[in-house]
Amino acid sequence: MDTIRFSIATHRGCYGECNFCAITVHQGRKIIWRGRASILNEARALTEHPRFKGIIQDVGGPTANMYGIDCARKEKQGSCPDKRCLFPKICSRLTVNHERQISLLKALRAVSGVKKVIIASGIRHDLILADKKHGAEYLKQVVRHHVSGQMKIAPEHSEPHVLDKMGKSGREELITFRDLFFDLTKRGKQNLFLTYYLIAAHPGCTDDDMARLRSFALRDLQLLPEQIQIFTPTPSTWSTLIYWTERDPFTGKACFVEKTRQGRERQKNILADRRTKKPPTVRWKTKKRNSHR
């Protein structure tokens, strides 16, 4: 309960729309965010709680850095029915500006009785990169003050055709973000790590794709990720639709789905096997990503 008791929800909704995630389905694509005064009042109230030790465990929502960032169209007309906000590329009508968040975090740090404010909610690294004016400053603030030990991001995979089935951005953004993160930690003389969340056995993903992901992790990220989950069909998601129909609903084309328990475990183990850190020999596939959405 302590994690929840001393956390502050700043907003709800998510326009990330990852195909395997149900958050957009039950919270909507429009971000509803609280006013700054209301959030600061809650922080002050927490400091009066007898069990509060000065640490706010999380300030965020489904995606922490969507606070205060949304497009004007949704207010009057709702979200576009035929277009996504972030995929396959960030919509030009979405004004990505982290200034409001930087200011809020600064104010929270200044609340008397608060020693540390952690951002435990997920952060979209592609949104940070899209904010040319304040993205780097936001990340700097997060790295300096709001992560403890490691920052978690969720690239989920490395292979373009699997990422396409997931509705996620590509590995180029991940590498750019990683470089920016380590540049900031180096300059700040901080010993911080990036933790990568990845999915095995997502519809469209084969053993070979997991082997390529392993090679990518070892060669480009220089580690073997530990946070690997096997895809679980969740009600109402596009990925679940692909899982059951074995067909991509956006193209109508057949899609490979690993459904056996052994096969799903095997996919995870291809990446998780820590006995050897040698990258497996695989053929590199460069497949163009769909732009059908």
Ligand code: SF4
């Ligand atoms: S205009 Fe762009 S950001 Fe706004 S709802 Fe449509 S796709 Fe999303």
